[in-house]
Amino acid sequence: MSAIRHALTNRREDDFAAWYQEVVSAADMAEESGVRGCMVIKPWGYGIWERMQRLLDARIKEAGVQNAYFPLFIPLSNFEREAAHVEGFAKEMAVVTHHRLIADGKGGLIPDPEAKLEEPLVVRPTSETIIGDAMSRWVQSWRDLPLLLNQWANVVRWEMRTRMFLRTAEFLWQEGHTAHENAENARVETMRALEMYRAFAEEDVALPVIVGEKPENERFPGAVETWSIEAMMQDGKALQAGTSHYLGTNFATAANIRFQDREGSQQLAHTTSWGLSTRMVGALIMTHGDDDGLRVPPQLAPQQVVILPMLRGDDGDGPLLEYCEELRGTIAGQQAFGEKLRVLLDRRSGKAAAKRWDWVRRGAPVIVEVGPRDREAGKVSMLRRDRLWGEGGKPGFEAPTREEAAQALPGMLAEIQSGLFDEAAVRRSRNITRDIDSFDALSGFFAEDRRYPGWAEVQWCRPTGPALDAVVERLKALKLTIRNVPVDAEPADGACLFSGAPATERILVARAY
RNA sequence: CGGGGAGUAGCGCAGCCUGGUAGCGCAUCUGCUUUGGGAGCAGAGGGCCGGAGGUUCGAAUCCUCUCUCCCCGACCA
Numbered sequence: 001m002s003a004i005r006h007a008l009t010n011r012r013e014d015d016f017a018a019w020y021q022e023v024v025s026a027a028d029m030a031e032e033s034g035v036r037g038c039m040v041i042k043p044w045g046y047g048i049w050e051r052m053q054r055l056l057d058a059r060i061k062e063a064g065v066q067n068a069y070f071p072l073f074i075p076l077s078n079f080e081r082e083a084a085h086v087e088g089f090a091k092e093m094a095v096v097t098h099h100r101l102i103a104d105g106k107g108g109l110i111p112d113p114e115a116k117l118e119e120p121l122v123v124r125p126t127s128e129t130i131i132g133d134a135m136s137r138w139v140q141s142w143r144d145l146p147l148l149l150n151q152w153a154n155v156v157r158w159e160m161r162t163r164m165f166l167r168t169a170e171f172l173w174q175e176g177h178t179a180h181e182n183a184e185n186a187r188v189e190t191m192r193a194l195e196m197y198r199a200f201a202e203e204d205v206a207l208p209v210i211v212g213e214k215p216e217n218e219r220f221p222g223a224v225e226t227w228s229i230e231a232m233m234q235d236g237k238a239l240q241a242g243t244s245h246y247l248g249t250n251f252a253t254a255a256n257i258r259f260q261d262r263e264g265s266q267q268l269a270h271t272t273s274w275g276l277s278t279r280m281v282g283a284l285i286m287t288h289g290d291d292d293g294l295r296v297p298p299q300l301a302p303q304q305v306v307i308l309p310m311l312r313g314d315d316g317d318g319p320l321l322e323y324c325e326e327l328r329g330t331i332a333g334q335q336a337f338g339e340k341l342r343v344l345l346d347r348r349s350g351k352a353a354a355k356r357w358d359w360v361r362r363g364a365p366v367i368v369e370v371g372p373r374d375r376e377a378g379k380v381s382m383l384r385r386d387r388l389w390g391e392g393g394k395p396g397f398e399a400p401t402r403e404e405a406a407q408a409l410p411g412m413l414a415e416i417q418s419g420l421f422d423e424a425a426v427r428r429s430r431n432i433t434r435d436i437d438s439f440d441a442l443s444g445f446f447a448e449d450r451r452y453p454g455w456a457e458v459q460w461c462r463p464t465g466p467a468l469d470a471v472v473e474r475l476k477a478l479k480l481t482i483r484n485v486p487v488d489a490e491p492a493d494g495a496c497l498f499s500g501a502p503a504t505e506r507i508l509v510a511r512a513y
Numbered sequence: 514c515g516g517g518g519a520g521u522a523g524c525g526c527a528g529c530c531u532g533g534u535a536g537c538g539c540a541u542c543u544g545c546u547u548u549g550g551g552a553g554c555a556g557a558g559g560g561c562c563g564g565a566g567g568u569u570c571g572a573a574u575c576c577u578c579u580c581u582c583c584c585c586g587a588c589c590a
Contacts, residue, residue, distance in 0.1 A: 005551075007551085009525090017583085017584075018583090021583085025524085032581075032582065033581095034563090034580085034581065035581085036580085036581065036582090088589090088590080089590085091588075091589090092588085092589075125590080126590070155590095157589080157590075159588085159589070160514060160587080160588060160589080161514095161586095161587090161588080161589090162582095167589080167590095173590095218590095220590060221590080226590090240590080243590070245590095275590075277590085279590095310548085310549070310550090312548070351548085351550085351551085351552080352549085352550080353549080353550045353551055353552085354550095354551060354552090355551095356550080356551075357551055360551095369549085369550080371548095371549055371550090372549090373549070374549090381549080381550085394550075395550075395551095397549095397550080
């Protein structure tokens with residue numbers, strides 16, 4: 001046993017679910033709201049989401065996609081138009097039926113029966129239908145295409161079982177919606193968005209992902225093809241971190257998105273949609289968190305450096321704060337990742353040593369503590385969140401001069417960013433097995449007592465219809481799902497794990513969130 | 514939505530079985546001491562016990578309903 005006294009009470013290896021919840025609250029990210037499945041996202045958690053928004057939004061705009069905003073409410077008749085879409089979402093819709101409340105005579109309020117809506121409105125679970133409606137008006141000619149739109153919005157899906165950030169009834173996301181002249185162009189856009197998500201996940205979130213196509217049974221309701229990026233959490237489970245769909249002409253047919261082509265005839269547009277949500281914050285926690293709380297990759301940290309003066313409530317505080325303020329200014333003048341460093345001087349009274357653990361739990365990448373002796377020596381005490389523990393179970397402080405510290409920070413933050421990615425990538429590759437060639441071997445690999453089973457990449461022959469259903473059922477008995485067909489996998493060279501027929505491709509099989 | 518568990522101070526919990534004016538630890542505030550690594554001592558503040566009904570002289574405690582959270586399952590972009 002180590003002498004380390006961790007900042008959290010739950011250990012990942014003991015109870016991963018309890019640990020996850022402790023991080024969410026101990027890192028001050030979010031809390032329950034009293035409304036089923038809905039959470040309050042607190043400043044530190046929302047600050048991380050805002051960083052995600054900023055970095056992903058830049059990538060979206062770089063691709064020539066424009067932001068717009070569409071209504072929260074969708075007329076029921078509008079939503080009804082695409083059959084598969086309806087079937088996929090109808091079970092989890094919030095519906096608005098009245099527009100006024102009246103007193104119930106017992107001190108409460110009830111919906112006014114006189115104020116019933118002629119047509120109910122549904123709260124968007126996603127916006128294909130209402131954006132399709134707009135597109136049908138905006139698209140008249142081939143010259144109007146491609147139409148590339150995105151919106152940052154909240155959506156509501158009445159989930160039966162919710163978990164903070166991972167599956168909430170209301171969540172925040174961006175949804176891209178594009179319309180194109182033909183299938184090829186739409187497919188190119190589908191893959192562009194997918195690659196954008198991969199780059200965002202790996203470069204900004206430090207989250208290694210596997211890019212691939214979802215099997216038929218996992219497709220978005222109404223899609224022709226669904227693609228995903230899949231990430232491995234520290235308990236070995238998979239999390240879908242972003243998806244991109246080629247919708248064919250399904251939604252164009254439903255919404256009547258037609259245009260006159262170059263030859264003068266009417267054509268249906270081919271559309272795509274792609275989304276990434278606050279679920280990514282959950283992925284961040286379960287990938288980079290440790291037994292002392294969250295570790296935020298510097299690219300996403302609302303504050304990359306936190307300065308903690310050792311205040312004593314005496315005459316020494318003034319000069320010390322002055323020294324820290326100068327340090328803050330010097331650091332803020334530095335750049336990392338092409339942006340000014342985000343640095344906070346935490347002036348709250350109280351011992352630095354006590355406040356330190358707040359910032360450790362929140363996962364600020366670098367903590368700089370400064371005491372009177374540091375000031376006299378022109379130094380600081382620096383602590384990296386990714387190398388928290390030093391010798392003897394004590395925090396691993398370093399003591400550079402103030403100038404050295406400021407100069408070292410940009411490189412240090414870049415190192416932390418890539419270090420977090422490398423750590424996650426190593427863990428993932430260590431936990432993907434590729435040598436399973438029978439269903440029995442698969443069962444054994446995912447036996448109940450295996451705490452961290454990881455993922456299996458196996459070969460199959462891409463069955464469809466009832467044959468696929470049978471495969472899905474067999475996997476379900478092992479609590480497994482097909483995550484995707486990785487685009488980077490080796491070609492098949494053996495037999496299908498399920499049918500014994502010659503395999504056509506490799507799939508990723510895992511337990512999932 | 515089915516099975517199980519839980520809601521009492523900011524956080525973690527005891528009290529409930531056997532009804533009698535609400536308690537502990539941490540945190541907070543005040544004072545003194547301490548002062549380079551998650552301080553010590555003393556004192557203080559803070560809760561209509563998730564909510565609504567009911568039983569009772571009296572309900573955190575017993576009964577009914579309801580809301581929310583957690584775990585397992587079903588469902589699931």
